[in-house]
Amino acid sequence: MASNSLGSFFRITSFGESHGPLYGVVIDGCPPNILIDKTQIQQALNRRAPGNSPFTSPRQEPDQAEWLSGLFEGRSTGAPITLLIHNQAYDSRPYDMQKDHLRPGHAQYSYLQKYGIFDHRGGGRASARETVCRVAAGALANQILEAKGIHIYAYLQSMGSHPLQAPLPYTLQDNHSLKEQIYQHPFYSLDANTIAPWSDYLSSIQQEGDSVGGIVSFLATGVPAGLGDPLYEKCEACLASAMMSIPASKGFEIGEGFQAAFLKGSEHNDLFIQKESGIQFASQHSGGLLGGITTGQPLWGRVAFKAPSSIKKEQKTVDLKGNPVLYQSEPGSKHDPCVAIRAVPVVEAMCALVILDRLLVQGALLS
Amino acid sequence: MASNSLGSFFRITSFGESHGPLYGVVIDGCPPNILIDKTQIQQALNRRAPGNSPFTSPRQEPDQAEWLSGLFEGRSTGAPITLLIHNQAYDSRPYDMQKDHLRPGHAQYSYLQKYGIFDHRGGGRASARETVCRVAAGALANQILEAKGIHIYAYLQSMGSHPLQAPLPYTLQDNHSLKEQIYQHPFYSLDANTIAPWSDYLSSIQQEGDSVGGIVSFLATGVPAGLGDPLYEKCEACLASAMMSIPASKGFEIGEGFQAAFLKGSEHNDLFIQKESGIQFASQHSGGLLGGITTGQPLWGRVAFKAPSSIKKEQKTVDLKGNPVLYQSEPGSKHDPCVAIRAVPVVEAMCALVILDRLLVQGALLS
Amino acid sequence: MASNSLGSFFRITSFGESHGPLYGVVIDGCPPNILIDKTQIQQALNRRAPGNSPFTSPRQEPDQAEWLSGLFEGRSTGAPITLLIHNQAYDSRPYDMQKDHLRPGHAQYSYLQKYGIFDHRGGGRASARETVCRVAAGALANQILEAKGIHIYAYLQSMGSHPLQAPLPYTLQDNHSLKEQIYQHPFYSLDANTIAPWSDYLSSIQQEGDSVGGIVSFLATGVPAGLGDPLYEKCEACLASAMMSIPASKGFEIGEGFQAAFLKGSEHNDLFIQKESGIQFASQHSGGLLGGITTGQPLWGRVAFKAPSSIKKEQKTVDLKGNPVLYQSEPGSKHDPCVAIRAVPVVEAMCALVILDRLLVQGALLS
């Protein structure tokens, strides 16, 4: 079934494969007359690009966007906007040698069950490289949101066995330098004190030929009240679906999430208080939503990512005929030891895509 | 926006309000020629119904389904099937007294922001009583799934501050008595040893006039490989959206979920092994999916529910004009101290609705 | 596949069968805070109801709407609005005798091919009586549209072998008495001079035990510019789909329709002229649209209806096993000699549903 599209008003359709010539994304429903800042979108792509640090895939991809359609004199016209990102640094030869080996934790098995055919080179359509499309579209969404005073932050809140870091304060105001600060942190996290211990830890994981998971938090400020629709298009349902569509994501929380299950009603309820600015909330446990509809408070939550399946350690597996074989990630293949790091700009992008779509559904961008 | 429908092939549309005359659900896309067992559907409604135990809302509702359309001589015809469940035991008077008070943790505030109008009696459309529609439709879905050898179990895995119970074994075969056993447990849980301590705990919570959250697990066996569609309709994305649309849900996990973030790739990867029955997996960390597509292994995960917002304890709040007032759940009002208990049949229903819809999308029910 | 719903923002879901207890419609996405005039909706249902004249089905149905959900103190709340219309006058016995006979021109054959099951009593889900749901929802849509100055007229422009009548002038201003005048005409047409000849003609058709087709025209005034979306949700594409979903419809035209194929560009182009009210058009050949988007001019077109398939004349057919049999519409069965008459309020309703949905998609009702 056609399933490579996300969103109803601001709708993206992605195409391309990890070991094909390119990826592309069609952005349908962009409001007209918006002057697009291509540099800002390229910057977002650069943040997601591999090769930025010793802790991401060494695959060298410039990820330079090529703009194909939808702009006139630099402005959106209401027509679909299409971008291509070419693949340059892929080498399919390592994959050929083990093409009949079932790779543990990899979509190759389920794709073969579903489609009866699989491009054994790289991850095909299941490759996390597809997130380049999401980041491009999300960056465009972010431009529109930021002009409306909506700002989205994402950051790595934990890596591997390290405990959850202190979160961003929910009272955060628009803070441009903070976003830059996050993306200058080698793990796209908040606290400079984590750099040394996390570096040591991830280096040792890499030396073992292993990988680790991580948790990415997001926070959106300036979100107007009234977004989301009862009953089955609650704002958190839309966010959950978008986040769980990111490769390697295994869990989603809004507000306190699973921690909320351990609290009493008297502890979790966010009490209403009167402030100069009008009715506000004394706390932010709910994550900025009540009954699936935004309250005007910051929207926040978390996404859990598993460790990348592709590891250099030898693993026992079978081939397509069921014969036991040993599998080892291809020598020349290029993988992330912790995909959650580069998932940070992806979570930011998915958050932007969902919020903008809900805004457009609500007609909240018309004025 | 129209948002009271769920599913694409097996599509439900729900209507009705907590303090209106009834709820109803239209089930569109039921395969034809299926002999419907109305008793089984009523049984599922009874499990969700309030008043079954001292630990659920005392609102007395028989929740007897009235069948309106879509059957001919007891069989589905392909036409939409509609059921009504009448409200009987609601009393709106207690709500009238505090109708201008903003109820903490309640959708009244966000609905007012969105719609400018709110039926102050009960929860209106945001009431958890709407789940009666989901359970009716889910029970019908379950009949179809069970005839195909697909069995879904849900149970309360933790309540309030109590730690997570041991989960169901993922090697579980179809086990009818287990489902009955769960629903005979007063907390819809697995272990009889929890009954006494959980009862004591919840009684004390009730006496405080407070409430608690909980975590519901689900497990589906017999699910064929190949369900779910890349990229944005991954099976876990569909499940996450459905679960996060349940009132009071705050988090979703597939497989190890957030725990996966703390594991290494070599620990999380489910290795392939050859068994007599064909290629199998040595472990079940992934939750039965790879790349968003089912592997043929059991599908499992969890949903976190916050404590009910409606508590008898006095809470500080403001009225619609911002004046500070004290709010206390209405004396005659009827609330659950732990909504996660009655959420068990709802999680089971949502799981059934998503799996059946994915099966129909896949054409997997045609043979 | 779930297909009993129409619209994206103002979305109706219909259920019920001709020989079941009732029909019903769920209207999801009605804007909140609208005071609903139930009398006006009942009036629309009465216009569609059978038994109004000697030239419609003699089946006596009061078609009294029962309101189930979605209103609070007479106003819409944003929740789904549900209405039931009970069936009273059906008698299934005549159908039992010929239940294995394939009825010419009837959906029984294709439904059997598709579903393998068919409720042989009446038309089941394919019965034109389902249009009662469309008229109820369309009348609600019309209330909202009229408050915005949008007025929709439909009328029978030709009946059987009679030629097309002169159309409504496209310069028509809001004219309440005109609508009443149409519905007082026994054929829901414009010209009182047609009453006598059309009555004679249809009486003779009835005496032959035969039926005839007809053409219904629609005209919508006050439609703002900018409705409809390129490329695949052009306003005329949405209208065409809605009209072709009406039972017995066989053709759709926007503006000059098929006649446009015989004109030259210099004849068909509507020239722009400057008037006091701003830029206007010198003619109205296009039907109020350019490139699929409304121009602010009146929207007009036509829908062709075939003669009802159910006739009293004996027809040669076969039974389910292929044996030749003679089929005659059941003696006690109740059919229209010209369904296009009662299709007039249905075409009006479908036009209202599409325009309101497009307005809501466009956000044009928000101010």
Add this chain to the structure above:
Amino acid sequence: MASNSLGSFFRITSFGESHGPLYGVVIDGCPPNILIDKTQIQQALNRRAPGNSPFTSPRQEPDQAEWLSGLFEGRSTGAPITLLIHNQAYDSRPYDMQKDHLRPGHAQYSYLQKYGIFDHRGGGRASARETVCRVAAGALANQILEAKGIHIYAYLQSMGSHPLQAPLPYTLQDNHSLKEQIYQHPFYSLDANTIAPWSDYLSSIQQEGDSVGGIVSFLATGVPAGLGDPLYEKCEACLASAMMSIPASKGFEIGEGFQAAFLKGSEHNDLFIQKESGIQFASQHSGGLLGGITTGQPLWGRVAFKAPSSIKKEQKTVDLKGNPVLYQSEPGSKHDPCVAIRAVPVVEAMCALVILDRLLVQGALLS
């Protein structure tokens, strides 16, 4: 709103502009493992391409498809297939001179009303050149359909003031040479006797600087019974929507269409008869559908196209400020005198897209 996509299972998304660098189409939902014949798809593009005859636009475009994604070793993988068709022969300079003049019959006006911005060069997104995307995707659909024995024919049945030609016989069997014969006819029609008079006529129209409309018929053989879904996704509703989304289309008929309105029930009903091959129909008035669902008989109907709006004759119009000006199609601009000719492969493509999508919805391609 996102509206550049068509179909639910076999879903196309088109992008690009007439005077931009290219057009492109993403085909999402193509069944896997199909060996794609690129030559056949190029052939379909060539038929739609301008410059093939003195009676089509002289714009020279090779319309060579560039394949970007979705194939592995020549086969579909289930991933989205993307094609680009580059624009080469556009010259935007003629448009600059009259960029503030409202072009009669052109979408420029309604687009400006909707979006507040319009790429004045060529038709922008409203250009009929976008149909290159439909033809590419439709040709791919046709490959899949033809392998299942479904064959679609389209042809010009009338041009300008000439009367409707005799239609294709509905008893037509798969006839490859017929399709070739149609596309060798300079007007993509059936009867060689029309070539001379139509050529003379269209030459004189061209000399006047004018244009004409036309009617395109379609016929699909081998369509299985059971396609289409009651009530709002009837097969003819899907076809009507698709056809009315083609630029310049003004009317749609299924079967007898508007002619059905003038027939009696006893004339229009297709009687059932028993043949060796099973139950068949004695006539084909209905167009291959009953109750919106295919009967297994040939599917046939018509689409009316208006004359192209762009003519060389001088027309009175106004500029954006309302000042009267004279407008004449730009000297160097390239327009068709009868767009209905090149609409023939487009109608064929839309028919293929709708039928394949309905087949996939029905699961009818799974075996």
